[in-house]
Amino acid sequence: MTAIPDRVEAYLAGLPEPKQADLRQLHARLLAEFPDARLWFSDGTNDDGKVVANPNIGYGEYAITYADGSSREFYRIGLSANTSGISVYVLGLDDKTFLARTYADSIGKATVTGYCIKFRRLSVVDVDVLHAAIRHGMGVDRRG
Template sequence: MDIQEQIKAYIGSQPEPKRSDMQTLHHLILEIMPACKLWFLDGKNSENKTVANPNIGYGFYTIKYADGKTREFYQIGISANKTGISVYILGIDDKTYLAKTYGKEIGNASVTGYCIKFKALKDIHIETLLAAIRYGFEAQNQNN
């Protein structure tokens, strides 16, 4: 199964309304970055043990670790969780930026250094979320 098929199956496995919200987010992110690299991480480690929720990733950047090692990873990620949806915006140096810039305007969501978590799209201001996603892509593209 290729990545597109894995993404489709993952979104399709979600209960409504989460399924529709995930599908909408997937399409909106692809409108922002139509040619970006797609990722699908099933949440399992090398022993096939579940260690995280599966997630869909968009774009790529190079993570630089303190020991000098590097690793490619996605810039933006979405994942279904028990209570809703998480949107990950990775690679932003200022860990207070998302909360300071988008926290008050986004609506009913939890905003941390790299994650925006909400129950459903109807609970948030979608344009604010999309602005945060655009910022995530732009910030990383300037750093690479």
């Protein structure tokens, strides 16, 4: 199997501009800021090979615990291109109102939900505020 950094590079290289440049900028900053974080790549397919989501680059890790008591490792921060722009996923937050309460008013032209910050271009958001949200997500209690 191809190494994760190579899969990430192939994904980024296949994106149209300006999404490619924006995602490359975010990816480089995450790698620089969190050099020891686990790097993930999901091509968006399930175990049967069916496309169920957009491809995602992931950073960090935490355990997702399901209602049946089972759990699995997953990334804390995800980056993904979507049809209208870019999504930054901040996963593992117990308080699903935190992102919107804390960052929605100051981030710029973005939609902020319980776990996702979605925007058209990096230039329409305050990158420092975006990275504050990412840092928060990476620093949340590692137990999930």
